[in-house]
Amino acid sequence: MGARWVGLVMKAPIVFIIAVCGLVGVAAIPAFSLDLNLPTSGQQPADTTNRQAYDLLAEGFGPGFNGPLIVVADITQSTDIQGVLTKIGDELRTVPGVAVVGQGIPDPTVDTAIFQVIPTTAPDSPETKTLVHDLRAVNDTITADLGTPIAVTGQTAVAVDISDLLTAALLPFGILVVGLSIVLLAMVFRSIAVPIKAAVGFLFSVGASFGVTVAVFQWGWGADLLNIATTGPLISFLPILLMAILFGLAMDYEVFLVSGMREEFVKTKDARRAIRVGFVQGARVVTAAALIMxxxxxxxxxEGTGAIKQIALALAVGVFVDAFLVRMTLVPAVMTLLGATAWKLPRSLSRILPNVDVEGEGLREHIASAAWASRHTDDIISAEDLRIGGVENTIDLSLTEGAVLVISGDTTSRRLVGATLAGRLHPESGELQVLGFTVPSEAGALSRCVTLVDLASGRTDVSSSVGSALRDRLRYARPLFRRGASASEVDHRVADIDRALSRFPGEPPLSAETALGSLTPLATALVLTALGLADGGALLVLDTGDAGSPLADTSDFVNALADLVPAGMTLVLGLPTVPVFGVARQAAAGSVAASASASAPASARPLVTLELSTPARHEGILR
Structure with a gap:
């Protein structure tokens, strides 16, 4: 049955959309006459004593006698109390809708007086609600003329106030509910069209439910068939109660249907097949659940009483409309029109919204990536057909332990690649594993093992010394039970920096007492590198900044970094251009071969250069 129905809907989606919108629109028209109030005895069954007493009072004294209003006057500033009370009573009698105003009665302390005001209409009448507001509006006139403020209270006025408060809260509550549903469904289905459609469908169901309930309980349509003895306003909290319950049920039905469609679309990328398969899978569950409710x-x-009847009918109509008209008819029709567009999410939203992987799509991708990574266990970094947003090149990469990767190109592209290798940025497509972690599925764990340093920032505490900076970094990078660094350890690290710095003629020697503010740009970069090493990461990613940096035009700097970084640690370095290795320089401790050399000394590091401006990649040995 489900397959035949969805097939019929998919053949003429526009016809079904128009039909559903027309039916729901007609059903929702009475909702514009929605009147809310708290229940009164006049809505009780006719055979109850409460109802009989209510009717007798209305017949003998008028309908307003069942809901008198109390007007309270502050007479503390009055010297002619009786005269003021008389004038207040006269003013109250001029208000339209007032049948009787009782004599003002002061309290024993003569600071407050009360008036009983009998309306001409019943307590739950819209005219009585208007009267309450009109009486309160008279306060300004009475206060200005007599200096005696008044206030309106009583059971009827309280009921009016509660109804007004709940009515005022209805729009913010609806916006909150619909807004949250759009955000949550966008997170689940990675789509903007699906949650908007779900929210609009929910509003359709609420509108139809309100309309039918108003038509039956306020207008009396079909009241005899449903054993409804009296008509009148709906209970004040019905709209919020209905929206809350119906929202939960509607979103359940939406998820039952659309999650199957989403899962099938992820596997096949066939939008029409996804609608059919997902609908057939979820239709029986939705039908059974909706019929039960x-x-x-x-x-x-x-068989219910009073407000129970109203709540029950509203929920029954809402469930029926939402399940069978909105979810089972409107949803497949709209999804058919949208096609694959229904599953698109703007890239800006995709980056902001968390990915709630209901269908296990991420798990499948992780398993596939892990299988690919298992074939590259000898590499510290492996990439295949890797595409990174903002980077023109497709990257293929293989980097062994202890190697140096030099990335050249514009600053933005280099830093995007570096951030991706460090687990801070997710690639758009392709395969990537770093330190045995697959990216993006294990990017969070990877980011905790990689240190990312911007050498061009020069961000150091200029008032501190090299030794104290290293000591502080070591202390904060270690667990509590290993906090602290010995003087010999700090001196050893400072000596490593000084030895690397000795590659550059004219650079002053470095000691633990050297002030950070006195360092040259080259020395600052090496100190920042050493601080990054102190973090204890398994991979170090550095970038030298823009082309104007004095660090970017010398191969000696790359060799100096290679000296500073431990032999077993892999280094990724971003430079504006690829240095010319192998050219003799004064005080140079080594050179770079243009290709891999089997006869390289044991201290040599494998070198890979990646030029982002072109897809070329070169390999060699850094010694």
Whole structure:
């Protein structure tokens, strides 16, 4: 049955969309006459004593006698109390809708007086609600003329106030509910069209439910068939209660249907097949759940009492409309029109919204990436057909332990690649594993093992010394039970920096007492590198900044970094251009071969250069 129905809907989606919108629109028209109030005895069954007393009072004294209003006057500033009370009573009698105003009665301390005001209409009448507001509006006139403020209270006025408060809260509550549903469904389905469609469908269901309930309980349509003795306003909290319950049920039905469609679309990328398969999988669950809820709610309509009837009918209609008109008809029709577009999410939102992987798509991708990574266990970094947003090149890369990767190109592209290798940025496509972690599925764990340093920032505490900076970094990078660094350890690291710095003629020697503010740019870069090493990461990613940096035009700097970084640690370095290795320089401790050399000394490091401006990649040995 489900397959035949969805097939019929998919053949003429526009017809079904128009039909559903028309039916729901007509059903929702009475909702514009929605009137809310708290229940009164006049809505009780006719055979109850409460109802009989209510009717007798209305017949003998008028309908307003069942809901008198209390007007309270502050007479503390009055010297002619009786005269003021008389004038207040006269002013109250001029308000339209007032039948009787009782004599003002002061309290024993003569600071407050009360008036009983009998309306001409019943307590739950819209005219009585208007009267309450009109009486309160008279306060300004009475206060200005007599200096005696008044206030309106009583059971009827309280009921009006509660109804007004709940009515005022209805729009913010609806916006909150619909807004949250859009955000949550966008997170789950990675789509913007699906949550908007779900939210609009929910509003359709609420509108139809309100409309039918108003037509039955306020207008009396079909009241005899449903054993409804009296008509009148709906209970004040019905709209919020209905929206809350119906929202939960509607989103359940939406997820039951659309999650199957999403799962099938992820696997096949065939939008029409996804609609059919997902609908058939979820239709039986939605049908069974909706029928159960419908009959449970509807059973209270003919046999319930008072407000229970209203709540039951509203929920029964809402469930029926949402399940069978909105979810089972409108959803597949709209999804058919949208096609694959229904599953698109703007890239800006995709980056902001968390990915709630309901269908296990991420797990499947992780398993596939892990299988690919298992074939590259000898590499510290492996990449295949890797595409990174903002980088023109597709990257293929293989880097062994202890190697040096030099990335050249514009600053933005280099830093995007570096951030991706460090687990701070997710690639758009392709395969990537770093330190045995697959990216993006294990990017969080990878980021904790990689140190990322911007050598061009020069961000150091200029008032501190090299030794104290290293000591502080070592202390904060270690666990609590290993906090602290010995003087010999700090001196050893400072000596490593000084030895690397000795490659550059004219650079002053470095000691633990050297002030950071006195360092040259080259020395600052090496100190920043040493501070990054102190973090204890398994991979170090550095970038030298823009082309104007004095660090960017010398191969000696790359060799100096290679000397500073431990032999077993892999180094990634971003430079504006690829240095010319192998050219003799004064005080140079080594050179770079243009290709891999089997006869390289044991201290040599494998070198890989990646030029982002072109897809070329070169390999060699850094010694």
């Amino acid at each position: 419908f009959f449970v709610f509807f059973a209270f309509v003919p």
